[in-house]
Amino acid sequence: MSREIEELQTALRQFAQERDWGQFHTPKNLAAALSVEAAELLEHFQWLTEEQSRQLGEGQRVKVGHEIADVLLYLLQLSDKLGIDPVEAARKKMVINAANYPADTQRGGIRKNTGI
């Protein structure tokens, strides 16, 4: 587990406790909230061209940073509730992805949807 991630999770636990929010923060509700925040992040890009999305203005970059933060904060709270180490899970998933998408079959090709 990353120390910085653990510190964030500890701070989030305290934040929720001070506000009596434990009752709302079931894994089901946190997964819904995470999904809502991911959509708010997407909203910033929905009418941009792909090229424009590479060149955000500073104001937009700050707003997008807040949405990225919100997604991460809910992801850490959900992981914490489920006892899953998100960084370790990500490392393991990369190994699975490497097996499922061998580099030599993907070059120059199409980006398929299955799996990841």
Place this chain on the structure above:
Amino acid sequence: MSREIEELQTALRQFAQERDWGQFHTPKNLAAALSVEAAELLEHFQWLTEEQSRQLGEGQRVKVGHEIADVLLYLLQLSDKLGIDPVEAARKKMVINAANYPADTQRGGIRKNTGI
């Protein structure tokens, strides 16, 4: 920046490069993919009661771990493209949230939607 997070981002950059996926990985597309993965995570919980969502079986916990990993991996790729440190952004957002949701006004109360 967390060292573990940086290592994951470096590995992801190499993973995409080996597969020629850079052309697909614009911020706009990564934000869409992140949102799709967040929904796949939510899908595991959609028909469960809140109580059931606290008590996942081991098989389901593994699957949920994979979805959490996918969300984190896209979040890291998007952050990397935009030059945003997600851990630092999360820390700053917690300060903003603390100001917007003072603990003493929230206790025992309703969990509102605005902001976070």
Place this chain on the structure above:
Amino acid sequence: MSREIEELQTALRQFAQERDWGQFHTPKNLAAALSVEAAELLEHFQWLTEEQSRQLGEGQRVKVGHEIADVLLYLLQLSDKLGIDPVEAARKKMVINAANYPADTQRGGIRKNTGI
């Protein structure tokens, strides 16, 4: 095709044309916007218990009605661009669902995620 649906699609086509929005309304972008609106709809329910979600106050019901409208409006625009009749597609999908989820295997049971 339902007459009421067709009338809405005609009005939406004119609405977009009067605002020069055709350039933004590619199927890809409309699918993203639809997904964002669906999340805004979900946001109203995310911290409610299932029981509370059955008993919305009048103010909340009006807001939820607006989000339902937004989802439908984007769904109709996307369908229109793709030349798909959404009502006919829904009728056909119900036949497929009936075959995939035979009533006698589902009673009293678990609601699985696969497919629908």
Place this chain on the structure above:
Amino acid sequence: MSREIEELQTALRQFAQERDWGQFHTPKNLAAALSVEAAELLEHFQWLTEEQSRQLGEGQRVKVGHEIADVLLYLLQLSDKLGIDPVEAARKKMVINAANYPADTQRGGIRKNTGI
């Protein structure tokens, strides 16, 4: 209310009843399921260019039609549970949108995110 929409809602009510799915179909859960289906629809477009999204192959068009159907079917079930006429709600929302986005201020311009 559109007659075709009402017929679909009646068929959906019977479909759920025959499978004992009423217990799962709270507004909260239906809103989550709708959001998941909207993401499955988006998934088909996430790696396509906007231009490619205008020119789906026939196989892809069929799959996209199924996802459009799923979104509509959940939207109709949610509307039914809440006693909201989705077609009427969409008509009223178009009037609100016309007031919020006057045609003469939008031409040639940017497509903003606020509201719709």
